[in-house]
Amino acid sequence: MSSTHHIGVGHKQSKLILIVVVVLALLLGSWGVIRATGSGTQIHSYLASVAVSVRSLFIPTERIVITASPTITTSGTAVTLSWEHQNPHVEAGTYTFAYLCTENLSVLPTRNKIAGEKKLDCDTHVEIAPEATSLTIIPVLNDTKPASLIAYIQYIDPKTKEALTQGSTILVVNPEDSADQSKEGAIEEQKDMSASTGVIAPTEIPTKDTNTREAGTERRITVPIQTNTSIAAVTTPYGSSDLAVYLIDIGTLDRDTNEFNATTSIATNERIAIKFYVKNIGTGSTNTSWYFGANLPTFPPYIYTSDAQQKLLPGDRIEFTLGFDQVTPGEKTVRITIDPAGQITESDETNNALTVNINTGS
DSSP states (O other): OHHHHHHHHHHHHHHHHHHHHHHHHHHHHHHHHHHHHSOHHHHHHHHSOOOEEEEEEEEOOOEEEEEEESSEEETTOOEEEEEEEESOSSSSOEEEEEEOOBTTEEEEOOTTTBSOSSOBOTTOOEEBOTTOSEEEEEEEEOSSSOEEEEEEEEEEOTTTOOEEEEEEEEEEEEOGGGTTOOHHHHHHHHHHHHHHHOOOOGGGOOOOOTTSOOTTOEEEEOOOOOOOOOOOOBOOSSSOBOEEEEEEEEEEEOTTTOOEEEOSOEETTSEEEEEEEEEEOSSSOOOSOBOEEEEEOOSSOEEEEOOOBOOOOTTOEEEEEEEEOOOOSEEEEEEEEESTTOOBOBSOOTTSEEEEEEEEEO
């Protein structure tokens, strides 16, 4: 009994000695790594999961949206043009009306909105009463075939007298003896003219989208890795969208306030931030949501995929602040790609990527 007991004790002592040796080895190994990297805190941060934060600000462009009633008319019949001035940047401006020169097509004004009763000269902007949000015109066609009338409303800066923004629409004018012109034929006339001029046809007039944010609204999110599902490319009937990405600045984000600080002196224990914006510089809407991806130089490497972004009309843009940490010292590269899956048909795909070089210290 006694012999057996002593063997058991000896076995336990051996196991205890082995455990102590392993613990000492781990401690010595950790100390060596800490000495190599400079701090135990940094080691802990490397072992933690990568944190990515995104802040976005939607900035819609100033625009004039015109509605024509009716959009298909007969020569000599009055047409009412109404407009909404969205996101104005300057107050107390004035509006003007003009129409594109088209053979055998002219426009007569009405008395109460545009001064004068004579035929209006084409390609000439005529001032509208400041309080007006609509006007009535009478297209006159001296031809046996239908024609397209392209009408413009401009908003003029009261100081510089330069146009700040412009809206446009297309009307189809049928001859007086062809009032039964088919609607399908008239719509084709609108499409042909839209394709050649880039003017938004009535069926494509942008309206407020209840699923989008208002001007200046900001959204802050922290998003995990997401998978993307395949979506067929979307075409734009009138005009082409063109998303382009531009760098604003690089710096850091305060971990407590999430405020951005522009700087090129970045330590590895700081949250790096890149400010950039995506703008639709094309002539057509994206017509659907889109997303962007970012290859981040974290440890380990991380590929960020954004959530779905709202569709952008021509001139609209969204500013982003992309923050991330867990970066080792040295020169690093961040690559941001807009619409990486090519879901949106664009007039130019070469401006969809942005490469940013950063240098992090110890």
